Amino acid sequence: MTTPAEAIASPRPMTRRRGRIAIVRTGLGEMLGRRELTRYLVGAELKRTHADTAIGQLWWVLDPLLQMAVYYIFITIIFASSQPDYPLFIFVAILPWKWFSATLNEATLSITGKQGLIRQVQFPKIVLPTAAVVAGTVSFVFGLVALGIVYVFYPSRLSLWILTIPIIAAVQFVFTIGVALIFAAANAFFRDIQNVLRHFLRMWFYLSPVLYSLDRIEKIHPSLHTILSLNPMAVLLNSYRSVTYGTSPPDWAGLLVVLGFSFLLMLVGVYIFKRAEPAFARIL
Amino acid sequence: MDAAPSPTGAGSDVETAVEIRDLGIRYDLRLTKRTTLKGSLAGMLRHDPGRENHFWAIRHMSLSLAHGESMAIIGPNGAGKSTLLLAIAGILEPAEGTIVTRGKVSTLLTLGAGFENELTGRDNIDLAGAFLGIDQRQMDELTPSIIEFADIGEFIDAPVRTYSTGMRARLGFSIATAITPDILLLDEVLGTGDQTFRARSQARVRELVGKAKAIVLVTHDLSFVTEFCNRAILMEKGRIIHEGEPAATVDFYRQRVAEQKILAEEEAQRFARPPVIAPTS
Numbered sequence: 001m002t003t004p005a006e007a008i009a010s011p012r013p014m015t016r017r018r019g020r021i022a023i024v025r026t027g028l029g030e031m032l033g034r035r036e037l038t039r040y041l042v043g044a045e046l047k048r049t050h051a052d053t054a055i056g057q058l059w060w061v062l063d064p065l066l067q068m069a070v071y072y073i074f075i076t077i078i079f080a081s082s083q084p085d086y087p088l089f090i091f092v093a094i095l096p097w098k099w100f101s102a103t104l105n106e107a108t109l110s111i112t113g114k115q116g117l118i119r120q121v122q123f124p125k126i127v128l129p130t131a132a133v134v135a136g137t138v139s140f141v142f143g144l145v146a147l148g149i150v151y152v153f154y155p156s157r158l159s160l161w162i163l164t165i166p167i168i169a170a171v172q173f174v175f176t177i178g179v180a181l182i183f184a185a186a187n188a189f190f191r192d193i194q195n196v197l198r199h200f201l202r203m204w205f206y207l208s209p210v211l212y213s214l215d216r217i218e219k220i221h222p223s224l225h226t227i228l229s230l231n232p233m234a235v236l237l238n239s240y241r242s243v244t245y246g247t248s249p250p251d252w253a254g255l256l257v258v259l260g261f262s263f264l265l266m267l268v269g270v271y272i273f274k275r276a277e278p279a280f281a282r283i284l
Numbered sequence: 285m286d287a288a289p290s291p292t293g294a295g296s297d298v299e300t301a302v303e304i305r306d307l308g309i310r311y312d313l314r315l316t317k318r319t320t321l322k323g324s325l326a327g328m329l330r331h332d333p334g335r336e337n338h339f340w341a342i343r344h345m346s347l348s349l350a351h352g353e354s355m356a357i358i359g360p361n362g363a364g365k366s367t368l369l370l371a372i373a374g375i376l377e378p379a380e381g382t383i384v385t386r387g388k389v390s391t392l393l394t395l396g397a398g399f400e401n402e403l404t405g406r407d408n409i410d411l412a413g414a415f416l417g418i419d420q421r422q423m424d425e426l427t428p429s430i431i432e433f434a435d436i437g438e439f440i441d442a443p444v445r446t447y448s449t450g451m452r453a454r455l456g457f458s459i460a461t462a463i464t465p466d467i468l469l470l471d472e473v474l475g476t477g478d479q480t481f482r483a484r485s486q487a488r489v490r491e492l493v494g495k496a497k498a499i500v501l502v503t504h505d506l507s508f509v510t511e512f513c514n515r516a517i518l519m520e521k522g523r524i525i526h527e528g529e530p531a532a533t534v535d536f537y538r539q540r541v542a543e544q545k546i547l548a549e550e551e552a553q554r555f556a557r558p559p560v561i562a563p564t565s
Contacts (some may be wrong), residue, residue, distance in 0.1 A: 037414035044400035044411065046559075117398050122374045123415045279379045282311055283369065 016263050020271060027270035030124035037123070041131035045106075046138060062144035065149070067150040070213060083213075086243070088154045093210040093237045094141045096169070100176055100233065101201045103136030107180035108197055111188045115284035122271035125277050126270070129184040132175050140169070148246070159247035161237045166171030171255050175232055185276040188284065208233045215242070232258045299499035301373055301386055301467050302349040308380030309342040309367050309522075334495040341367040342522040343380075351387075351466070354489070356509040356530060358537055365502045368519070369469045372422035372500060387466025387498075392414070401445035405436060405455055408444055412459045426462050433488070434458035435481070452483055461488050468492055470501045486512065506534050 046057075048065060068091045075081045075090075083089050110128040111118070140254060144165070151158055187193040208231055209217075218225040228234055235258045239250035328512040342364045349355055357365045370376040373389055392522055398415050399408050413423035431440050439447060446457070461468065469490075489512060493499060503509060509516050509530045516533035518526040518540075526536045 034417070035412070037411075037417075038418060040403075040407070040411045040414050043407070048400075111312050117415075119370065119375065121398050121415050136404070169549040279312075281375045 001165060012065065019233060023274045024267050024270050027124075027126055027274040030126050031130050031270070034127050037127050037210070038131045038134060041127060042135045042138065045131060045135040049135075049139070057142070057199070060061060060139045061149075061254055064091065064098055064143050065146050067094055067098070068150075070258045075211060085154050085157060088100075088150055088157055089213075089241070089245055091147065091150050092210055092240050093208075094145060095140065096172060096240050097205060097208065097210050097233070098237060099136055099140035099145070101205070102139070103176055104180055104183060104201065105132050105197065106136060107132040108187045108194055111184050111280060112191065112194070112284065118280050123279055126273055129273070130177065132184075132208040133173070135202045136176075137173060142223050157245055159243070161171055161243035161247060161249055162244050165240070168236060168243070168250055168255065171259045171262060172236050174257065174266055175236070178265030178267075178269040180261055181273040185273045188276065188280050203235065204231075209241075214238065232261060237272050297470060297488040299350050300348045300521030301351045301353070301382075302347070302500070303384040304347040304372075304381070305329075305372075305383075306381035307342055307345040307347075307368075307371065307378055307383060308340060309364070309376055310379040311339045311341055313337050313339055340522055341504050342371070345381075345522070345524060347517070347524065349467075349498050351498050351502065352493065353515055354493045354501070356516040356533075357500065357502045357519055358504070358506065358509060358533065360517060360541075362521075363519040364522040365519055366471055367522075368436075369471055369500060369502055372400045372467070373469055378528045385467055389467045390460050390462070390463060390469060392462060399452065399456070402443055404443055405434070405440040405447070406431070408455070409459060418463060430455075430458045430462045433462065433484070449480070450478065457485055461485075461492060464492070464495070465497065467498045467500070470499065506537070509534055 039257050042088070055062070068087055072087050076086060106131040109126065110132045114128055181191060181195065207228060209225060209228070214228060214234060216223060217228060235254040239255055242248045244248050313456075345368070357368060359365055364370060367376065371378060373387060374383075374385075380515055398412055400411060403411060409427055410420070410423055413426075414422070418426075432452075433539070434440070434457075436451045438446070439451060444452065444455075445550075460470075470490075489499065491500075493514075501513065513530045516528070516530040517524050518533050518537050526533050
């Protein structure tokens, strides 16, 4: 008979043990090197979303606007919010939040949704979650058109600081990639993740300053404020809000910290993903 | 089998396209399709030493394939034929042993696997090229001949979701073979399409064999094996049980199937005729 002890102890294939740095380097290389493949996958993804709807790509603009309308009606009428220019106030946070949550959802399903392909073609699987994040970014950019529409009603809130949006978005992009890679890999092993994710994201949404500002929390509950401030999304949303609503610079220091953290998270994400990758074809 | 190359003889076997030594491919039964967190936690808690939690789809297999050879893999379902192709393609990593391939491997196993339904046939040709890592320029050169061979007319600019099964297969086959791989892996595909396309695809396979490209082909169509391949292996339960000339291997397989059929029939008869018990009333 075979040696069962060895077999049980190593559920993974006996790949040549490479250094962690080498694994991460390979993963990053694949992520950046297969741009052509990523481009086609993003194109396909964008064609797929809303392809079967009557007004098609217009939904990218309409969707955040409708979402804002729902929250606006809900919050102002029921809770009588005193925040001035509340529609703009929430819209500038809904937009990046939608980008983050929709992308994370897509990326989580990117491996399990392509099982046919993974079992048929040899290619670096890391391009799948990467393409999901890039496709989400494209729809975020379209969403900025909607922001322009909202500004028509609040011209006094417009300042040159909005030109820093790409910088904040870049930090968010790195953060999203890191989270997305981990979720995509984990979901291949446990489909529970995709179910939990919905609720997890909803909770994260309410714990992030989308419908409220953290300043308000600080007055009511200082210790809660400290905890909520540790959320990278809070730093990002605050910065978006500063530059689009507060006519003031973003939280540079906070962004720098989040960027550093996100970068580390991305390296960890690449490592985890690359370690899980050889198993995908066997377990899907 | 005595002519197996020595492990050190890297220079002596330049002609081999695929070199497989003591290959073992294992599926982990704990992490299969329907794994949930609960299931696997429960599995960890009641660790049942008597239960096997892995399954060897292939074990102790050695094989070498030269350029110019066209090898058929035949055998019953679940013999590990497709697993072997996936391993040669590099999609499944060996748990034991080694696989060395020399040259470009075409991994479009089931044709049209990577197609995106919303994209047109033309875009899908580019997408397939990107998956296989072929640069855009080379793909642009190949595209006209791919379209011509696929013979799907104006549909090439329509989304792939509008294609019939045959059209998908034709486009897939056309892409898989147009990139002139050094090693072409085909999994039960040559039976697809109508008679004309079948004849043309056969001609294409012959052409590739002629260009000293190696082909590994999994099929249940035994007449195909004798017609096309110059070598055949018979697999059963993850092992090679017969190897040689296509005609001989096919005969061996037919005989074996016939024997098993007789055995199965005897078995069935035993169950069909229950021991006669005196009627109770």
